[in-house]
Amino acid sequence: MAPSQASHVPSLDNLIKSFNSQSLEASIESLIFLLKRRQVKGDECAKATAHILRQVVAKSKWRDVDELLSRVQSVGSRLVRSAPLEPVIGNVVRRVLGLIRDEANEDRNADDIGSEAASDIQSLTPSTTPQPPRPRPTPIRPSPSVLSSGLTVSKSMFNLLSVKAPSESPVTGASTPLSQAQPASVHALRSEVMDGIEEILDEINQADDQIAGFSDIQIHPGDYVLAYQPSRTVERFLVKAASKRRFTVIIASLESPSPGSSELSYAALRKKLNAAGVNTINLASNGLMAYIPRVNKVIFSAKAVYQNGGLLVDSGSCVAAQAAREYLKPVIVLCPVYKFCPEDPSDEVSRGELGSPGSYVSYANGSAVDALDVENTVTDYIPPDLVDVYLTNL
Incomplete structure (x- = not known):
């Protein structure tokens, strides 16, 4: 059932707050409704998915690891089906599934080691001659936070892909059952998984600032940088570079000022860059070829990076x-690791998503509408051979 306030679009913060006051199923249905209407999209999908899965772990009733995995997979599949053109939803679901398995394996290994130590103590009690200790079992799967080199890293999509089991499903992340890996305390596992999801949320929130930290390496003094429809990630990247460099930014977009309005597109970004001493040029996409010979590099962000290196981007970026x-x-692409997908693009992604053409064609003239077939492409697919640098938060 759709939410009662269908006409009201809540902000992401208000939506997340409503999860705490609603029942679990009502929260899931509310998010699915907004995803279907494309009122929650882009980076907001990743945050909303992580928060709703945290509610699943906290509020749903489960007795062992398999029930928890089944519940998360079920909710994750519903979210993916509601917004099939938002790959970050599936990425976050895989992250949470991998987190649950890792925590369950760590608890199982700890229990095995504890039982081995207890048996060693009992074997030494009746006899005065000490027996050599039995070898301890090696972990089946390494901890996601510690690599073989001993360096501590954050849990990321990159690490999960590097240790994914061969039998794991590329869509739901399903693998062999862990019924033999039940922890001694369900409450302890619930707390550990919820803490892990909080770490994932922290990574999502900090990704833009971490990417911006590399801006002074990519942008040099005197550069002419073309930013095509800059997203929040690109905006922070440019503003951070402006604090250390003096360059020129060419902001290209499909949008144009509305009739009777003198405000240009991305006025807030232009104001921040001008205040830092960086010159800006506002450019319509149809004048792109005239400025490309003067540009030193092109920067834009991606909605997703697929296994073959292809990109899902805003329309016109291709x-x-x-x-x-x-x-x-x-061509420099800014993309956090949680947007990296372990699958190839589908035919639907390659064709691009279509939106409403109402902003380009007036429906007041009925005869013109009947004579025209207008398609408004919202997203594009960029093959990997057109990209030179993938810049992530790692």
Whole structure:
């Protein structure tokens, strides 16, 4: 059932707060409704998915690891089906499933080691001659926070992909049952998994700032940088670079000022860059080719990076990437690791998502509408050969 306030679009913060006051099923249905209407999209999908899965772990009733995995997979599949063109939802679900398995394996290994130590003590009690201790079992799966080199790293999609079991499903992350790996305390596992999801949320929230930390390496003094429809990630990247460099930013977009309005697109970004001493040029996408020979590099963000290296981006970014390739200009893509997908793009992704053409064609003239077939492409797919640098928070 759709939420009663269908016409009201809550902010992400208000939506997350409502999860605590609603029942679990009502929270899930509310998020699915907003995902279907595309009122929650982009980076908001990753945060909302992590929060709703945290509610699943906290509020749902489960007695062992298999029941918890089944519950998370069921809710995750419903979220993925409600927004099939938002790959970050599936990525976050895989992250949480991998987290649960890792915590269960750690608890099982700890219990095995404890039982081995107890048996060693009992074997030494009746006899005065000490017996050599039995070898301890080696963990089946390494901890996601410690690599073989001993370096501590954050739990990320990169690490999960590197240790994924061969039998794991690429869609739901399903693998062999862990009924033999039940922890001694369900409450302890619940707490550990919820803490792990909080770490995932912290990584999502900090990803843009971490990517921006590399801006002074990629942008040099005097550069002309083309930012095509800059997202929040690109905006923070440029503002961070402006605090250390003096360069020129060409902001290209499909949007144009509304009739009677003098405000240009991305006015807030222009104001921040100008205050830092960086010159900005507002450019319509149809004038892109005239400025490409002067540009030193092209920067935009991706909605997802697929296994083959291809990108899901905003509409028009593929034209900018092709123009940069013709003039041998480097293309830099900013993308956090939680947007990396362990699957190849589907045919639907390659064709691009279609949106409403109402902003380009007026329906007031009925005869013109009947004579035209207008398609408004919302997303594009960029093949990997058009990209030079993938810059992540790692």
